[in-house]
Amino acid sequence: MLSFEPYEDPAYFGILLLGLLPIMIMMLYGHRSRIYENIISLFFLFLTFGGPSWHEGAALIVYMVYETCLTYFYLHYRKNNNKSWVFYLTVFLAALPLATVKISQQTTSNIPSLIGFMGISYLTFRVVQTIMETRDGVLKKINWVTFLEFVLFFPTISSGPIDRYRRFEKDYRSIPKRDDYLEMLSKGIHYIFLGFLYKFILAYFFGTYLLPQVEAAAMHARGGFLDISWPLIGVMYTYSMDLFFDFAGYSLFAVGTSYVMGIKTPMNFNRPWQSHNFKEFWNRWHMSLSFWFRDYIYMRLLYTFMKNKTFKSMTTAANVTYVLNMMIMGFWHGVTWYYVTYGLFHGFGLVINDTWLKYKKKHRESIPSNWFTKGFSILLTANLVCFSFLIFSGFLNTLWFK
Amino acid sequence: MDVKQTVLSILKDISGEDLSDQMDTNLYDTALMDSMSTVQMMLQLQQQLGIDVQISEFDRSQWDTPNKIIDKVKGLVK
Amino acid sequence: MSKKLFRIFGPIILAAIIVFLLLISPSHFGFGNVTAEIQKRASVSLAPRVLKNKRIKEVALKNNYVPFFGSSEWERIDPMHPSVLAEKYHRSYRPFLLGWRGTQSLTQFFVMQNITKEMKNKKVVISISPQWFVPTGARKDAFGFYTSQLQTTDWLMHENNSAMDRYAARRLLTMPSVTSDEVIEDAVRNVSKGKKLTSFQQLYVKTRQRILTQEDYFFCSLYIPSTNEKLVNKSLKQLPKSYNKAELDKLAVKLGKQNTTNNRFRIENSFYNNGMRKEIGRLKGFQSKESFLKSPEYSDFELLLNQLAKDHTNAIFVLPPINSRWQAYTDLKQARINEFDAKIKHQLKSQGFNNILDLSQDGGIPYFMADTIHYGWRGWLAFDRGVNPFLSKPQKTPHYKINPSYYSRTWQQATLQQLKNFN
Numbered sequence: 001m002l003s004f005e006p007y008e009d010p011a012y013f014g015i016l017l018l019g020l021l022p023i024m025i026m027m028l029y030g031h032r033s034r035i036y037e038n039i040i041s042l043f044f045l046f047l048t049f050g051g052p053s054w055h056e057g058a059a060l061i062v063y064m065v066y067e068t069c070l071t072y073f074y075l076h077y078r079k080n081n082n083k084s085w086v087f088y089l090t091v092f093l094a095a096l097p098l099a100t101v102k103i104s105q106q107t108t109s110n111i112p113s114l115i116g117f118m119g120i121s122y123l124t125f126r127v128v129q130t131i132m133e134t135r136d137g138v139l140k141k142i143n144w145v146t147f148l149e150f151v152l153f154f155p156t157i158s159s160g161p162i163d164r165y166r167r168f169e170k171d172y173r174s175i176p177k178r179d180d181y182l183e184m185l186s187k188g189i190h191y192i193f194l195g196f197l198y199k200f201i202l203a204y205f206f207g208t209y210l211l212p213q214v215e216a217a218a219m220h221a222r223g224g225f226l227d228i229s230w231p232l233i234g235v236m237y238t239y240s241m242d243l244f245f246d247f248a249g250y251s252l253f254a255v256g257t258s259y260v261m262g263i264k265t266p267m268n269f270n271r272p273w274q275s276h277n278f279k280e281f282w283n284r285w286h287m288s289l290s291f292w293f294r295d296y297i298y299m300r301l302l303y304t305f306m307k308n309k310t311f312k313s314m315t316t317a318a319n320v321t322y323v324l325n326m327m328i329m330g331f332w333h334g335v336t337w338y339y340v341t342y343g344l345f346h347g348f349g350l351v352i353n354d355t356w357l358k359y360k361k362k363h364r365e366s367i368p369s370n371w372f373t374k375g376f377s378i379l380l381t382a383n384l385v386c387f388s389f390l391i392f393s394g395f396l397n398t399l400w401f402k
Numbered sequence: 403m404d405v406k407q408t409v410l411s412i413l414k415d416i417s418g419e420d421l422s423d424q425m426d427t428n429l430y431d432t433a434l435m436d437s438m439s440t441v442q443m444m445l446q447l448q449q450q451l452g453i454d455v456q457i458s459e460f461d462r463s464q465w466d467t468p469n470k471i472i473d474k475v476k477g478l479v480k
Numbered sequence: 481m482s483k484k485l486f487r488i489f490g491p492i493i494l495a496a497i498i499v500f501l502l503l504i505s506p507s508h509f510g511f512g513n514v515t516a517e518i519q520k521r522a523s524v525s526l527a528p529r530v531l532k533n534k535r536i537k538e539v540a541l542k543n544n545y546v547p548f549f550g551s552s553e554w555e556r557i558d559p560m561h562p563s564v565l566a567e568k569y570h571r572s573y574r575p576f577l578l579g580w581r582g583t584q585s586l587t588q589f590f591v592m593q594n595i596t597k598e599m600k601n602k603k604v605v606i607s608i609s610p611q612w613f614v615p616t617g618a619r620k621d622a623f624g625f626y627t628s629q630l631q632t633t634d635w636l637m638h639e640n641n642s643a644m645d646r647y648a649a650r651r652l653l654t655m656p657s658v659t660s661d662e663v664i665e666d667a668v669r670n671v672s673k674g675k676k677l678t679s680f681q682q683l684y685v686k687t688r689q690r691i692l693t694q695e696d697y698f699f700c701s702l703y704i705p706s707t708n709e710k711l712v713n714k715s716l717k718q719l720p721k722s723y724n725k726a727e728l729d730k731l732a733v734k735l736g737k738q739n740t741t742n743n744r745f746r747i748e749n750s751f752y753n754n755g756m757r758k759e760i761g762r763l764k765g766f767q768s769k770e771s772f773l774k775s776p777e778y779s780d781f782e783l784l785l786n787q788l789a790k791d792h793t794n795a796i797f798v799l800p801p802i803n804s805r806w807q808a809y810t811d812l813k814q815a816r817i818n819e820f821d822a823k824i825k826h827q828l829k830s831q832g833f834n835n836i837l838d839l840s841q842d843g844g845i846p847y848f849m850a851d852t853i854h855y856g857w858r859g860w861l862a863f864d865r866g867v868n869p870f871l872s873k874p875q876k877t878p879h880y881k882i883n884p885s886y887y888s889r890t891w892q893q894a895t896l897q898q899l900k901n902f903n
Binding site for chain 1: 481484485487489492703705707750753754
C-alpha cells in the first residue's frame with residue numbers, strides 16, 4: 001500500500017509530477033478541469049491519509065463534516081441575525097477539535113490519535129477565518145464545493161501556507177493567460193527546486209547531521225550555571241537553521257505545486273534573517289501564519305479594546321494585545337512551558353520593539369542611522385530570534401529536566 | 403470638510419506626519435503605519451465619517467497609500 | 481511556447497538523465513576511495529550510517545580491521561576499551577565496532593549481508609547481550625533504523641532458499657521497514673514461501689542494488705561523526721607505553737574509583753546523572769520478574785550462526801556480566817542469568833561454536849562494569865585478555881554443523897529440561 005507524508009519521498013515527487021502533467025497541458029491550452037483537479041486532490045489525500053494512516057483519514061472526514069455543518073449553520077444564521085455570543089460560540093466550536101488535540105497531547109490520553117490528523121491546525125485556521133469573514137458580512141455566499149476544495153487543497157494541507165477563501169476562490173475560478181501561466185510554471189518549478197536545496201540538503205545537514213551531535217555535546221557538558229555551555233550555543237544556531245530550511249523548504253514545495261496548478265498560494269518566508277527588528281521579522285517569517293494572527297486576532301482584539309476603551313491609553317491597549325496575540329500563538333504550538341514562553345518572549349519583544357520605534361520617531365534627529373546601526377540591528381534581531389527558537393525547540397526541557 | 407481633507411487629517415493624527423505631499427507613498431513599507439495605527443484609522447473613520455470598514459475588508463494592498471485610502475473611503479461614503 | 485517550456489524543463493530533464501546514468505554506470509567515477517583516516521573514524525563512530533554502509537566496511541575489513549558485532553557496550557570508551565588497546569599496543573588487528581543501542585541479532589545478520597565476501601575464512605568477535613533475549617524479541621523501530629535496503633538487496637542477490645534464507649525472509653516481513661518498496665517486499669515474500677524470484681523481481685532487485693551501491697560509494701566518506709575518535713585519541717594518552725597486565729589493572733582501578741563517586745552502585749558518575757538519579761526510586765526491584773529464557777531472539781541468533789557457518793568465519797562469543805550491585809537492587813535473579821547462559825551455550829556448542837568467553841559471573845568485581853550492563857575499566861581488560869589471543873594467534877579451523885531446528889518456535893520457548901532435545 002503506497003502511503004506518503006507530503007514532500008518527504010522522491011517517489012512522492014515522481015507521482016506528483018505525473019499527476020500535475022495533465023493540469024499543465026490543460027492550463028497551457030486554456031482549460032481548467034475541476035473534475036480532474038479534484039480527482040488528483042483526492043488521490044493525494046488518499047496517499048497521505050489512506051493505508052496505514054487510515055484512522056487519520058477517518059478523523060479528517062469526521063472533522064470536515066463537523067466543520068462544514070458549523071460553517072453552513074453560521075452562514076445561514078448570519079443572513080438575518082448577528083448576535084455576538086453566537087459568533088463566539090461558533091468560533092469556539094470550530095476551534096474545539098484542535099484545542100482538544102493540543103491539550104490532550106500533553107497527557108497520556110489517546111484522544112490525539114483518535115480525533116487528530118496531520119494538518120488539523122491549518123485546516124482549523126482556514127475554517128475559522130471563513131466564519132470570521134462571514135460575521136463581517138464580507139462573505140455572503142459560500143460555494144460548498146469550493147469551500148471543501150479550499151480547506152482540503154492538497155499542496156498545502158499538512159502545514160500551510162494558509163490561504164484566504166476569497167483569494168483562493170478568485171484564482172480557482174479563473175484561468176491564467178498562457179504567458180502568465182508559463183511565468184507561473186517557471187516560478188513554481190524554481191520554487192520546488194529551491195525547496196530541494198533547502199529541505200534535502202541544508203535542512204538535512206543542519207538537522208539530521210549536525211544537530212544530534214551538538215545536542216549530545218550539550219548534554220555531555222551539563223553541570224554549569226543553568227547547564228549553559230558552548231555546545232548549547234551551537235544547538236541554538238543549528239536548530240534555528242534546521243527550522244528555517246526545513247519549513248521554508250516545505251513551504252516552497254507547497255507554493256511551487258500550487259503555482260503549477262495555477263493557484264498563487266501566498267509565500268511563507270521573505271528573507272527573515274535580514275529583518276531589522278521583531279516587527280519586521282514577523283512580516284517575513286511564517287508570513288501566512290503571522291498575517292493570520294494579525295488579521296484575525298491582533299487587529300480584532302485591538303479594535304474591541306479601543307472601541308470599548310478598555311484601556312486608558314492606546315499604547316497600553318496595543319501592548320497588551322501584542323502579548324496576548326503572541327501568547328495565543330504559543331499555546332497554539334502546544335500546551336508546554338517552552339511554547340508559551342516562546343510566545344511571551346516574542347510578545348514582550350514586540351512591546352519593547354514598538355516602544356523603541358516610537359521613541360526613535362520622536363527623537364529622529366538625535367539618533368544616528370547608518371550602515372553600522374543597521375547592521376547591528378540585523379545582527380541583534382537574528383540572535384534574539386535564534387535564542388527564541390532555542391526556547392521553542394524544547395531542548396532546554398530535555399537539558400534541564402530529563 | 404471633504405473626504406480628502408478628513409482622511410489626511412486622520413492620517414496626520416496617527417502617523418504624526420503631514421502626508422499631503424506624499425500621496426502615493428506606501429505607508430506600510432515606510433513604517434508610517436502598522437496594524438495598531440490601522441485600527442486607529444478605522445475607528446477614526448467610523449467616528450468622523452460614519453463609515454464602517456470591517457477588518458475582513460481591509461486588504462492591505464488596497465489601503466497602502468493616502469490616495470488609495472481616499473479612493474476607498476469615497477467609495478464607502480456614498 | 482515550446483521554447484519557454486524547454487527553458488523551464490530542459491535543465492531538469494537533462495539533470496535527471498545525467499543522474500540516472502551516473503547511478504547505473506558500472507564506473508564509480510573515483511568515488512569510494514576510503515582513506516585510512518576515514519576507516520579509523522568509522523571503526524569507532526558507532527553511527528547508524530556506518531552500520532548501513534557497505535563500502536567503508538568492505539575496504540576496512542580487507543585491511544586489518546575485524547568486525548566486533550554487539551550493541552550498546554561499544555559506546556563506553558575508556559582507556560581499556562578494545563579499540564584503544566589495539567591501537568596503543570600495535571596489535572595485528574583493529575576492532576571495527578558494529579552495533580549501538582538496540583541492535584540485535586537480526587540487525588547484525590543483515591549488517592553481515594554487505595560483507596559476507598570479506599568475512600569468508602576470517603575471524604569476528606560477537607558480544608551477546610542477555611537483554612536482546614526478551615519475550616518480544618527484536619525491536620522493530622531499531623531494526624528499521626540500523627539496516628539499509630542495500631543489505632536487503634545484497635542478501636536477495638545471493639540467497640539460495642536455504643532454511644536460513646526462508647527464516648530471514650519471514651522475519652523481515654514482520655518488520656515495518658520492508659514495506660518501503662513493494663517490489664522488494666514481494667520478492668522477500670517469495671523467498672519466505674520457498675519460491676524463486678520472478679525475472680522482473682530479479683531485474684528490479686539487481687538495478688536497485690546497483691543504484692544503492694553507487695550511492696553508497698558516492699557518499700560513504702561523508703558525515704562520519706568524529707566524537708568517539710577524539711575520545712579514543714584522548715584515551716590513548718592515558719595508557720602506559722607498553723602492555724603490562726598488573727600496571728594496567730592498577731590504572732583501571734584508579735580510573736574506576738575516580739569516576740564512580742556519586743552513587744552506591746559503582747556506576748560512572750555521568751551515566752548516573754544522566755537520567756538515572758531521578759528514576760532511582762522507581763527502579764528498585766523492577767527486574768524481579770525478568771527472564772531471558774524464552775524469546776524469538778534465539779532463532780534470530782541462529783541466523784547469525786548460520787551465516788558464520790556459510791562463510792566459514794571463525795567467531796569468538798563473549799557473554800557479558802551484569803553489575804552485581806545493580807542486579808541486587810533491581811532484584812534480577814542470578815538463576816535467570818544462569819539459565820540464559822546455559823541455553824545460549826547449548827545452542828553454540830551443539831553446533832560447533834566452541835570459542836566462548838564467559839564473563840557472566842564477574843559482575844561483582846569492583847570497576848568491572850562502567851554502569852549497569854556495560855563493560856568498564858577492568859571489564860574491558862578481561863574482555864581483551866580473552867579476545868586478543870583469539871585474534872592475534874592462529875586458530876584451528878572450526879567445524880560447524882548447523883541444525884535448522886533452532887529456527888523452530890519450540891526452541892525459542894525451550895526450557896532447560898528441553899535442551900537435550902536439540903543436539
